[in-house]
Structures are given as structure tokens and as C-alpha cells.
Amino acid sequence: MSVEWKIIGDDKVSAIGLGTWAIRNYDQAYNAYLYALTNGINNIDTAEMYDSGRAEEFVGRLVHAVGRDNIFITTKILPDRLIDKDLVLKAGRAALKRLGVDYVDLYLIHWPNRNLSIEEQVRNFEILAKEGLTRYIGVSNFNVYELDKAIHSLARERIVAVQLHYSILHKSEVENEMLDYCRRNNIAIQAYTPLERGAVAGHPVVKQVADKYGKTPIQVALNYLISQGNVIPIPKAEKIEHVKEILGSMGWRMDVKDLEILRGI
Numbered sequence: 001m002s003v004e005w006k007i008i009g010d011d012k013v014s015a016i017g018l019g020t021w022a023i024r025n026y027d028q029a030y031n032a033y034l035y036a037l038t039n040g041i042n043n044i045d046t047a048e049m050y051d052s053g054r055a056e057e058f059v060g061r062l063v064h065a066v067g068r069d070n071i072f073i074t075t076k077i078l079p080d081r082l083i084d085k086d087l088v089l090k091a092g093r094a095a096l097k098r099l100g101v102d103y104v105d106l107y108l109i110h111w112p113n114r115n116l117s118i119e120e121q122v123r124n125f126e127i128l129a130k131e132g133l134t135r136y137i138g139v140s141n142f143n144v145y146e147l148d149k150a151i152h153s154l155a156r157e158r159i160v161a162v163q164l165h166y167s168i169l170h171k172s173e174v175e176n177e178m179l180d181y182c183r184r185n186n187i188a189i190q191a192y193t194p195l196e197r198g199a200v201a202g203h204p205v206v207k208q209v210a211d212k213y214g215k216t217p218i219q220v221a222l223n224y225l226i227s228q229g230n231v232i233p234i235p236k237a238e239k240i241e242h243v244k245e246i247l248g249s250m251g252w253r254m255d256v257k258d259l260e261i262l263r264g265i
């Protein structure tokens with residue numbers, strides 16, 4: 001099993017991270033995520049929204065187990081908070097308390113607040129970096145236009161990552177424009193729902209390519225994403241056997257021809 005690395009800001013993160021949305025059994029998930037963190041995965045995605053803060057508390061348990069320096073934490077703020085810098089700080093401090101840390105590595109706007117201009121919301125949001133609650137900032141569910149606006153509205157911070165729905169079965173939105181834009185601007189893409197909740201495993205073309213390489217369809221679906229440049233899929237997997245399978249999606253490459261076949265799905 002060999003781990004690959006990508007870049008967020010100036011940090012090296014594993015090419016695969018793990019998400020924490022909709023965990024059913026936190027004890028089962030704890031074992032699976034601890035296995036991941038001790039076998040090469042170093043980045044975990046969470047949000048204040050997930051299970052009303054319990055997912056952040058879960059990440060806090062993992063930090064306690066592996067040590068703060070061994071985990072790159074991404075969390076997300078709810079867009080309603082962005083109306084006011086004090087509200088942003090209050091939400092940020094509450095998140096840090098749940099996580100049991102002094103700072104996170106990456107804070108994202110979960111999705112744009114439709115009642116505020118992009119300028120106003122990102123300027124209120126960047127207080128989290130200014131006050132040291134996070135090392136980096138980014139956005140999620142922004143389109144290219146909104147991302148560009150955000151980049152040009154910031155007073156002192158830079159956007160290092162954007163989190164988007166991106167999988168082998170849901171790729172045109174990202175591949176049409178966003179992928180190039182992010183390449184040009186040194187922005188990492190965190191790909192969410194990269195397994196389409198397991199559905200990628202049932203696609204006949206993915207299965208066919210997987211057989212050729214002696215890999216599983218899940219591994220091919222994730223490997224396709226990490227072959228696209230600075231893309232970091234963040235699957236969620238609370239079963240340890242799922243985590244083991246996911247780890248096997250790093251450290252190898254498919255032929256350009258096969259990548260093209262997969263791109264055509």
C-alpha cells in the first residue's frame with residue numbers, strides 16, 4: 001500500500017481524505033478512521049452541520065488519539081453566520097471547542113449565502129484566519145464565477161481549496177471549467193461524494209477497467225479523481241474493510257487511454 005500526496009496551501013496532505021457526514025455508529029467509525037490515520041491518511045473533513053456538531057466531536061476524539069500535528073482538519077461554517085464577523089468568530093470558537101483544538105487547518109464556507117454579496121461574506125469569513133482560528137480558508141459549492149469573485153474580494157487571505165461534488169459519474173461541472181481554473185490559481189479541489197454513496201461500484205465500464213488493472217471499481221473511481229491533478233477525494237467510510245479498499249486506490253496509475261474511456265462515461 002503506498003500513499004500519494006497532494007498540496008493544500010503549503011501543506012502536504014494524503015491524496016485521499018475521509019469525510020464524516022452521516023456516520024451511523026461512531027465507535028465503528030472510530031476504529032476505521034484510526035486505522036486510516038495510522039496507515040497514511042492525514043486529512044479529515046467535517047462541518048458544524050454534520051450531526052449537529054457530533055461529527056466535529058468525533059474528529060476531536062481522533063485528534064486526541066493521533067496528535068494534533070498528524071491530522072489536517074477541514075471544517076465548514078454555515079452560511080447564515082456570515083452576516084457578521086462576531087457571529088463568524090462565535091461559530092468558529094464553538095467548532096474549535098467541539099474539536100478540542102486551538103486552530104483548524106482549513107475552514108470552508110459550506111455553501112454561498114444567497115442573501116449576501118460574495119464580497120461581504122468572504123470578508124467577514126476571513127476574520128477566522130486573521131484571528132488564528134484557522135491556517136487556511138476556502139469555499140465549498142461555489143461556481144467558477146463565485147470563486148473568482150471571492151478570490152478578488154479578500155483583503156488579506158488567499159483561497160487554497162474548493163470543495164465540490166465530483167465523482168466519475170458526476171464530473172462535467174468540475175471538468176468543464178473549474179479544474180482548469182483551479183490549476184491556474186493553485187487551488188486544491190476536495191471532491192465530495194466521490195463514490196456516489198457506493199454506486200460507482202456498479203458501473204459496467206468502471207468494472208471493466210478495474211478488472212484490467214486487478215483493482216476494484218471503488219479503487220478505479222478514486223484513482224481517476226486523483227489522476228486529474230490537485231484533486232483530493234474525501235470519501236466517507238465507517239467500515240474498516242471499506243477504508244482498506246480506499247487506501248488501495250493510491251500509488252498507481254492507469255493508461256491515458258483508459259482514463260479517456262472513463263472520462264467518456
Ligand SMILES: NC(=O)c1ccc[n+]([C@@H]2O[C@H](COP(=O)([O-])OP(=O)(O)OC[C@H]3O[C@@H](n4cnc5c(N)ncnc54)[C@H](OP(=O)(O)O)[C@@H]3O)[C@@H](O)[C@H]2O)c1
Pocket residue numbers: 018019020021022045046110140141163164191192193194195196197198201218234235236237238239241242243245246
Ligand atoms: N461540501 C459539501 O456540501 C458536502 C456534501 C456532501 C458530502 N461532503 C463531504 O464528503 C464526504 C463524502 O461524501 P458522501 O458521504 O456524500 O458520499 P461517498 O463518500 O460517495 O459515499 C459514502 C458511502 O459509501 C460507502 N463506502 C465507502 N467505502 C466503500 C467501499 N470501499 N465499498 C462500498 N461502499 C463504500 C460508505 O459506507 P460505510 O460508511 O458503511 O463504510 C458510505 O455509505 C462526506 O462525508 C462529507 O464529509 C461535503
